[in-house]
Amino acid sequence: MISKKMQDQVKNSSVIRAMFEEGKRLADIYGAENVFDFSLGNPNVEPPEDVKKAILEVVNDSNSTGIHGYMNNSGYEDVRAAIANSINNKFGTAFTPKNIIMTVGAAGGLNVILKTLLNPKDEVITFAPFFGEYRNYVKNYDGELVVVSPNTLDFQPNLEEFKEKITANTKAVIINSPNNPTGVIYSEETIIKLSNILRDKQKELGTDIYIIADEPYRELAYDNAEVPYLSKYYENTIIGYSYSKSLSLPGERIGYLVISDQAADYENIVAAANIANRILGFVNAPALFQRVIAKCLDAKVDLEVYNKNRELLYKGLLSFGYECIKPEGAFYMFVKTPIENDVEFCSLANKKNILIVPGSAFGCPGYVRIAYCVAYKTIEKALPGFKALIEELK
């Protein structure tokens, strides 16, 4: 009796989440300390102390009546102003509150902007490997996700194939950098080339094509690597941001959209996104956490914790003979599987109590994603398992 679309969903229920449940099951049997769960991007680093301080400040403020009430569907104007200023200071942009819509995390933001833009059959291009939920988000609005095949050399987008896949039906391109699952940052050179391709195609086809930059991992860039800010390179840009990773608040569902005023039909996009936020049932981003993040705009989780994990895991895997690109951002490592079948490799890993996600779930078979947002000692204790795995397969 459930809908046909959801029947398929129940059948193919997300691999990642299934792993999450499997991890809990194994932990019950073997003890949590003996299960090495690298399956989910659930940050293990606690939020910065500023977050707790901000919550207490907001809640204890004697003038704080109505702090849990409704506000404009786009969020509190003062919070949006503070965010706009913060972005302007960092990237030399000139945003105002009008460019900002507070959202229920980046997932909420992506749904809002896709609802705003997509007609049925509109195409949205993305680059493999990609976060599998994009397919669902696009399908929610009867759009079609067009996947550009992976460039496994360095995991920068395959721009030749991209050019060929742009059609008159292309409405948007989703870019995710630092990337889930590879940890690669799309270089400035990539962004410039990609923008030029889009501008040429817009002229050729007489259409507007929007870049939707999904940026929950923006603040997680190692070695001071720069993550190009998309609106500076391309006019039709919408940015989705989330505090899930930068402040370790994924369960609180707080983020925002930046809608560039250089974007075609800007006024209507802003009006429609405001309405979409409402009618999709988000209504508004959670009130308390809007106020909290406005007090934490310069705070950031301790990146060094993830960096140490990255170094340990990367060196370890390489020394065992695994092949992978060293991630420049996020907290994922995308590793070539010693056997072709990545799903089978994950099953073998499971038997060593190691939970990882097959690359197939990201449109890139032959690889696995290891989420290293875990305790350092989890990696230490899991490394022998990874070693045994590859040795048994040789």
Added chain:
Amino acid sequence: MISKKMQDQVKNSSVIRAMFEEGKRLADIYGAENVFDFSLGNPNVEPPEDVKKAILEVVNDSNSTGIHGYMNNSGYEDVRAAIANSINNKFGTAFTPKNIIMTVGAAGGLNVILKTLLNPKDEVITFAPFFGEYRNYVKNYDGELVVVSPNTLDFQPNLEEFKEKITANTKAVIINSPNNPTGVIYSEETIIKLSNILRDKQKELGTDIYIIADEPYRELAYDNAEVPYLSKYYENTIIGYSYSKSLSLPGERIGYLVISDQAADYENIVAAANIANRILGFVNAPALFQRVIAKCLDAKVDLEVYNKNRELLYKGLLSFGYECIKPEGAFYMFVKTPIENDVEFCSLANKKNILIVPGSAFGCPGYVRIAYCVAYKTIEKALPGFKALIEELK
């Protein structure tokens, strides 16, 4: 460049929200104390003190690592268990955590369950007057909202017409009691009759028809009036609840769905709703407030504040010659307009700085909704305006 559906939305942008903005504009001109904004269901009663206490407890708990992290898409199991127990104690039901899915408010919950159930062209019946967002929520999943015309005698559902409007395509019936906008509680007699009609029709048509009970106003019932708990009367029942009104937390977006295990295809509905919560971009109900409400299951806003407003407004309007049913719940009064055109009446009210919403927005022209979740003195100061209005129209 925005989607065609959203172009229409931008054009017909919600009357209620437009009023909200108009109220802010007038307040800027005349001062907030001279604008009488009865347009929005934004509770003026502060949350019970327990809420603040609970927030502080959760945040200050020294063992509270990961309190802002991801959890199962359906929410924390212990929170769901606490809610199930609380419902069982109140209504003699036998729910377990499996029956409960934590949602981003009732609006989020309704979207989750409609996504779960609806195929394109499926029909969802509701009773006028009704919360206008139902139309949008149903359209989000390409369903069709079928409206049963209002019974203006007592605003109980028009069951004769209901029976005639049930077809083989009827997938669900949305019931909202205490009702927005009338404040009427659907009586036990109504619920029993309605359930019997549905059972007969299910048998006749060989289909399953779900009741979706939208119950954000359940705790707001005056004079100890009883609000029948739907799952006790009808097998195929799903209940959407929210703490927006019972704890005055509308901005925090916290609520839940109860999926009765008596419902046909129960297991699949639970699995699909869990996935729908994720893929619609809600991901999960806000983490902190899940923990907070679990500590506030017996708390409730001070209903006497609304009750005093209700008495003052009701007596006042009646004494001026207005006609309306005395609301038994919620914080709305649905008043017959002295002229036929309710939209025109609202414009005239606007000129006296009174903001109210035309009944047309609820599928019931010739009436207006007055949201009396405002300060007592706002009603006192607005009454002369209401008096002048009806006198000028005589």
